[in-house]
Amino acid sequence: MELDDGTADAVLLAAPGRSLLIFTSVGCATCRLARQVLPAARLPVDRLYWVDAERSGGLVQRYGVFHLPALFLVRDGELLGPVQAPLREPALVAAIQAADGRASEELP
Structure with a gap:
């Protein structure tokens, strides 16, 4: 599921269990790899949430994202x-x- 500055807080606060929040960007080669690899991986999380770092600058700032993927x-x-x-x-x-x-x- 894709999250952005307007949806992330409400969705993350309501999500039970473990969620992996993943910041990516279209121009990032490692991010493209993450989008291919992570959905198929057997990770101990209940769901994956994706954030486009280019379109969600507020979340990028609040989470202190410096490198992608984060x-x-x-x-x-x-x-x-x-x-x-x-x-x-x-x-x-x-x-x-x-x-x-x-x-x-608390969430940032």
Whole structure:
């Protein structure tokens, strides 16, 4: 599902379980790879949410996105922080599990 500055907060706050919020851009080759790889990966999340960084500058600023793609774990409407790993399933699974153990905070 695609999110933007106008929809992200309401959707993320209402989503039960774990959500992976993924910032991408059309001109980013690694982002195009993420759009191919992540939907097919068996990740320990309930859903993927995509944000076009070029069209959602407010979210980019609030989440402090500097490099694309940027991934963040949200659980039950609370931010668990960034997920930093190569775009390979085992590394992503481990990074998501590590992020899931962090203390949560309010969405930015």
